[in-house]
Structure formats: structure tokens, C-alpha cells
Amino acid sequence: xxxxxxxxxxxxxxxxxxxxxxxxxxxxxxxxxxxxxxxxxxxxxxxxxxxxxxxxxxxxxxxxxxxxxxxxxxxxxxxxxxxxxxxxxxxxxxxxxxxxxxxxxxxxxxxxxxxxxxxxxxxxxxxx
Amino acid sequence: xxxxxxxxxxxxxxxxxxxxxxxxxxxxxxxxxxxxxxxxxxxxxxxxxxxxxxxxxxxxxxxxxxxxxxxxxxxxxxxxxxxxxxxxxxxxxxxxxxxxxxxxxxxxxxxxxxxxxxxxxxxxxxxx
DNA sequence: CATAAAGGTTCCAGTCACAGGAGGGTCAAG
DNA sequence: CTTGACCCTCCTGTGACTGGAACCTTTATG
Numbered sequence: 020x021x022x023x024x025x026x027x028x029x030x031x032x033x034x035x036x037x038x039x040x041x042x043x044x045x046x047x048x049x050x051x052x053x054x055x056x057x058x059x060x061x062x063x064x065x066x067x068x069x070x071x072x073x074x075x076x077x078x079x080x081x082x083x084x085x086x087x088x089x090x091x092x093x094x095x096x097x098x099x100x101x102x103x104x105x106x107x108x109x110x111x112x113x114x115x116x117x118x119x120x121x122x123x124x125x126x127x128x129x130x131x132x133x134x135x136x137x138x139x140x141x142x143x144x145x146x147x
Numbered sequence: 148x149x150x151x152x153x154x155x156x157x158x159x160x161x162x163x164x165x166x167x168x169x170x171x172x173x174x175x176x177x178x179x180x181x182x183x184x185x186x187x188x189x190x191x192x193x194x195x196x197x198x199x200x201x202x203x204x205x206x207x208x209x210x211x212x213x214x215x216x217x218x219x220x221x222x223x224x225x226x227x228x229x230x231x232x233x234x235x236x237x238x239x240x241x242x243x244x245x246x247x248x249x250x251x252x253x254x255x256x257x258x259x260x261x262x263x264x265x266x267x268x269x270x271x272x273x274x275x
Numbered sequence: 276c277a278t279a280a281a282g283g284t285t286c287c288a289g290t291c292a293c294a295g296g297a298g299g300g301t302c303a304a305g
Numbered sequence: 306c307t308t309g310a311c312c313c314t315c316c317t318g319t320g321a322c323t324g325g326a327a328c329c330t331t332t333a334t335g
Contacts, residue, residue, distance in 0.1 A: 021282080021283075022282090022283075023281095023282065023283080032322085032323080033282095033283090034322070034323060034324085035321085035322065035323090037284095037285095038321075038322060038323095042321095052283080052284090052329085052330060052331085053283080053284060053285095053329085053330090054282090054283055054284075054330080054331095055283085055284090063273070063275070066273075066275075067272050067273050070271070070272045071272050072321090073247070074247050074250060074251050074272075075244070075247045075251070077320080077321090078320070078321065084269070084272065087266075087269065088269050088272070088273055090264075091264060092264060093264045093266070094261065094262045094263070094264065095258055095259050095260055095261060095262075095263055095264060095265060095266035095268075096259075096260045096261055096262065098258065098260075098266045098268050098269055099255060099258045099259075099260035099266070099268065100260075102251060102254065102255045102258070102268050103255055105251065106248065106251050106252055106255055109244050109247055109248050109251065110248065112240075112244055113241060113244045113245065113248065116203070116237050116240055116241045116244070117241065119201070119202050119203045119237055120234065120237050120238065120241065122202060123202050123203070123230060123233065123234050123237065124234055126230065127227060127230050127231055127234055130223055130226065130227045130230070131223050131224075131227075132223055132224045132227035132228075133222065133223060133224055134222045134223075134224065135222070135223055136218075136219060136220060136221045136222065136223060137223060138215075138221070138223035138226045138227070140223075140226050140227065140230050141212070141215065141216050141226055143198070144195050144198045144199050144202075144212065144216070145191070145194075145195050145216055147191070147194075149311075149312075150311090150312075151310090151311065151312080160293085160294080161312090162293070162294060162295085163292085163293065163294090165313095165314095166292075166293060166294095170292095180300085180301060180302085180312080180313090181300080181301090181312080181313060181314095182301080182311090182312055182313075183312085183313090200292090205291085205292090206291075206292065
């Protein structure tokens, strides 16, 4: 398969797939014309990576997860630890955003949003 | 004031303050020794910026907000629009993270996390 | 058969908002 | 006089791609 078809099948942009090759996630064969030639296995790996990224795993975590995926002798504890760490990080990000949201929505609600210059949003940002 | 004191007062790293000068947020005077010399007003701007960044506004939005802050003839509608856009963006990010969290917490909860290789997390990522 | 569109290739630069570090100058205390 | 704490500029790196230039190959069409 050429990169375009794999892109369509996996939902990953061709640019991203080339990048994933660069960083060693896949090593597709090459045709006589220099075009990448992806196997089913390559494509399957890319689907795996797309899902892992979609769950917020970093590239380095994806590398770990992919290695575990291909290691039949893995311990599920190793997988769980990586996932748990990511989950904790996601919770932290959510909490940060909720805090921002709390303050910001309050300020927005109290701003008249008309032609006058008085604005509680700027007052809050500039309070001494 | 030297950059160190301003850093302490504002909570912003000196590196960040220099960066904010680079991008035109502040233009502190310079002493004969080449050191930056910050006025109260410079410091106040930096506090403003630190708060705005803390509420998730992008650098470009901060630029807009700072300009509005210093424009006595502003319309609060302009401020509100910027803030509302940021709020919408924050909500989108929260929703994305909540979706990840939902899937991931479910998978983590179902993973034994022991020495055996069977793992619902990898099974989900690798499903065909 | 010529050509044009669509797809492929590499390589370099840009994104965002800084952080780290090298290599140096300046200032206050002992 | 030296030591250590500041300060300066300039360059590079971060994460995970994305955009674009310049070029080659394949496929469809007149």
C-alpha cells in the first residue's frame, strides 16, 4: 500500500506517517520507485499509535506501549503503570482547566459586553 | 528595579520576562550597566500578563487584552468577545480530556496489572 | 503521444511559549 | 582581592507535528 491509502485507512495524515517513520515507529519497505510500501502489519501499528495518541499518550509512552504490545511475555502491570500515569496527568490538566473555567466564566458573566469601557475582566487582570 | 526583583514580585521567571520584552509586551529602561530597569508600570503590566496567561489566554490574546486595558476608550464588548472565545476553547479542551479520561479510566480499571500478559488496554488499542 | 493532474519523494522552516546553557560582564560583601 | 550572586546576549531544544518548496512518478484524458 502507498502512503495515501494507509493515510485514508488509518485517519492519520501522510505527514504524520512519515514523521512516525522518522522516529522509528514503522519501517515500511520501499518500491523501485522509492515509494513507501506498507504491509498490513505496518498499518495495524499505525492504527494502534493513532488510538494511543488519541488517548493522550505521549510519543515516548507510545513507544513503550508499542514495545509492550509486541512483547508476548510482557506483564500487564507495566502497561497499567503507563496508563495510570497518563490518567493522572489528564486529571491534572482537567483540574487546571476547570480552575481557569471557573474564574473566567464568572468574569465573562459579569461583563456587560457593551460599548462602555468598564469591564470586570480587565479589572480582575489588573487588580493590584 | 532589576529583573530579579520583578521576577520575585510577579512570580514570572526572568527568562519569561526577557521573552515578554522580546515580543514587545514591556520595554523597560536600561541602566548604564546595560541592566533592565523596570518601573512600577512595567511590573504592573507583567502582573496583568501573568494573570491573563494563567487564565489560558494565548500570547496574541494577551496582546489584545493589554491594548484594551490601556485604551480608556475601549468597549467592554471587545474584551468580552476575546474572553468568551477563550472560554469556548477551554470548554472544548475539557471535553476532549473528559472523553479521553472516560475511555482510559475504564481500561485501567479493567487491567489486572499483574505479571500476566493479558491486558485490556493493549487489546483496545490493537483491536482491528 | 503529449500533457496535465494526482500522488509520491526529500529537506527545511515554522509553530507555541518559553527553558537550558554557554560565555561573558557587573556589583556588593568580606 | 576574591567570591558569589546577579545580570547580559545569543543559540539551541522542546513536542508533535504542519506547511511549503522543488522535484520525480504514475495515471487519466484529449
